[in-house]
Amino acid sequence: MRFIYSRWFVIFFCSLVGVVILLFLQTRGLTEPVQRLILYAPKPLISSITFLAAPVRQFGSTITHLGRLSKQNIALEARLRSLEDQVVETNQLRRDNEVLRQELKFIQSTDAELVPCSVLSRDPEGLADTLVLSCNKKDGIAEGMAVIAAGRLAAKLVYVGQFSSTARLIIHDDSTVDARLSNNGGLGILRGSFRSGLILEQLSQNIEVKKGDLVVTAGINALIPKNIMIGEIGEIVSTPNDSFKRATIISPLEFKSLDYVFVEKP
Amino acid sequence: MKYLVFLIAFVILWSVGQVLTAYLPLFRIGPNMFLILTMIFAFDEQNFHFLIVSLGGGLFMDIALGFPVGAYTLSLLIAGLVMHIVSEKIHGMQNSIKFLPLSLIISVILVDIWLYLYILFCNAFKLTSLTIHWQALQNGLVWQIVYALLLLIPVYGYALLIQRVLLLLEQRKKGSGLI
Numbered sequence: 001m002r003f004i005y006s007r008w009f010v011i012f013f014c015s016l017v018g019v020v021i022l023l024f025l026q027t028r029g030l031t032e033p034v035q036r037l038i039l040y041a042p043k044p045l046i047s048s049i050t051f052l053a054a055p056v057r058q059f060g061s062t063i064t065h066l067g068r069l070s071k072q073n074i075a076l077e078a079r080l081r082s083l084e085d086q087v088v089e090t091n092q093l094r095r096d097n098e099v100l101r102q103e104l105k106f107i108q109s110t111d112a113e114l115v116p117c118s119v120l121s122r123d124p125e126g127l128a129d130t131l132v133l134s135c136n137k138k139d140g141i142a143e144g145m146a147v148i149a150a151g152r153l154a155a156k157l158v159y160v161g162q163f164s165s166t167a168r169l170i171i172h173d174d175s176t177v178d179a180r181l182s183n184n185g186g187l188g189i190l191r192g193s194f195r196s197g198l199i200l201e202q203l204s205q206n207i208e209v210k211k212g213d214l215v216v217t218a219g220i221n222a223l224i225p226k227n228i229m230i231g232e233i234g235e236i237v238s239t240p241n242d243s244f245k246r247a248t249i250i251s252p253l254e255f256k257s258l259d260y261v262f263v264e265k266p
Numbered sequence: 267m268k269y270l271v272f273l274i275a276f277v278i279l280w281s282v283g284q285v286l287t288a289y290l291p292l293f294r295i296g297p298n299m300f301l302i303l304t305m306i307f308a309f310d311e312q313n314f315h316f317l318i319v320s321l322g323g324g325l326f327m328d329i330a331l332g333f334p335v336g337a338y339t340l341s342l343l344i345a346g347l348v349m350h351i352v353s354e355k356i357h358g359m360q361n362s363i364k365f366l367p368l369s370l371i372i373s374v375i376l377v378d379i380w381l382y383l384y385i386l387f388c389n390a391f392k393l394t395s396l397t398i399h400w401q402a403l404q405n406g407l408v409w410q411i412v413y414a415l416l417l418l419i420p421v422y423g424y425a426l427l428i429q430r431v432l433l434l435l436e437q438r439k440k441g442s443g444l445i
Contacts, residue, residue, distance in 0.1 A: 022335040045281040128396040166332040
């Protein structure tokens with residue numbers, strides 16, 4: 001019997017046709033009710049297991065990181081003192097700024113509108129670096145908007161549907177965001193990097209960059225508001241002979257274990 | 267009823283995978299658990315449960331992860347079909363189950379290659395905005411195989427549990443005359 005008349009070929013062919021039909025329906029957004037069902041059905045079970053696993057994980061983490069925590073504590077205390085000094089200085093500058101704004105009748109920019117979303121599923125592969133979020137079109141969000149976690153830029157929306165949305169983490173290779181250094185305003189492009197996490201590229205050689213400098217969004221893209229914190233400079237990876245400076249960025253976010261995020265409307 | 271059992275089994279497997287991935291730096295254990303389940307069921311020559319597992323489980327993962335339909339569905343289906351055909355060919359050989367670890371290693375690698383090519387294809391035809399990089403696939407392939415092999419035993423136990431439940435349901439059906 002020829003292979004194309006075998007039952008295996010028939011099964012495979014029927015399945016292939018079914019998959020193609022479903023793929024077509026998916027591109028038209030018609031599988032979204034099913035997606036909603038699939039994403040919400042396991043939620044109670046996931047929450048229960050997470051609730052039970054959390055103390056065990058915390059205990060294990062504390063034991064294994066005891067030495068590191070002690071060193072971190074010393075470093076953080078020193079940093080806290082330095083930041084307290086900066087806060088005093090910033091408060092003084094803010095007061096001066098307010099007085100000057102009133103004098104010059106500047107319009108105060110409005111606060112950003114945040115839409116809270118829970119993470120329904122995350123790509124466990126780290127293949128596409130995506131998060132499926134609970135927010136959808138009804139919340140007034142759109143593709144390209146910024147997704148924030150703990151005040152830091154975490155992802156960008158790549159798809160917004162009727163029941164859920166998909167965001168791509170900024171650490172993905174294809175993710176690019178316009179960014180700037182908060183202290184001197186040096187503009188660059190933030191790119192996800194498979195090996196290094198985040199890389200700030202296209203920085204002018206004339207700009208001074210040093211370890212620990214804070215990096216924020218530049219606001220060139222109309223959908224991503226400016227001054228969203230991204231992270232801090234880790235190390236400079238370019239040489240003085242390169243056309244542009246490149247530096248790694250350290251973000252405190254744990255991208256793989258985000259549970260709740262916000263979409264910031266411009 | 268049989269399909270409900272499988273649906274519950276998928277939900278449990280998916281939930282465990284999501285929780286483990288969130289807490290531990292494990293490589294692709296969620297999808298690999300579905301792959302192992304497919305392979306185990308494919309060894310059973312008496313029925314076509316592996317089709318339900320590969321199609322149902324694959325669809326479940328594709329839709330839940332926002333991947334284009336077919337990324338996991340077709341890869342699991344092909345892996346299951348090949349395994350089932352091979353299993354039929356080697357029928358009569360003692361302890362054919364010993365081929366499972368080897369076939370699992372091969373299928374883990376092939377599923378990775380399939381994912382890359384399929385998502386690349388879908389992206390090229392604007393069917394998805396997702397992209398996958400070859401480096402991401404290579405990342406921890408060895409660890410991925412190690413975890414898959416380690417998961418073989420618990421998932422095998424889980425598969426036996428599902429089969430036991432299905433058998434009980436069948437017996438109850440026969441007992442009540444609802445064949």
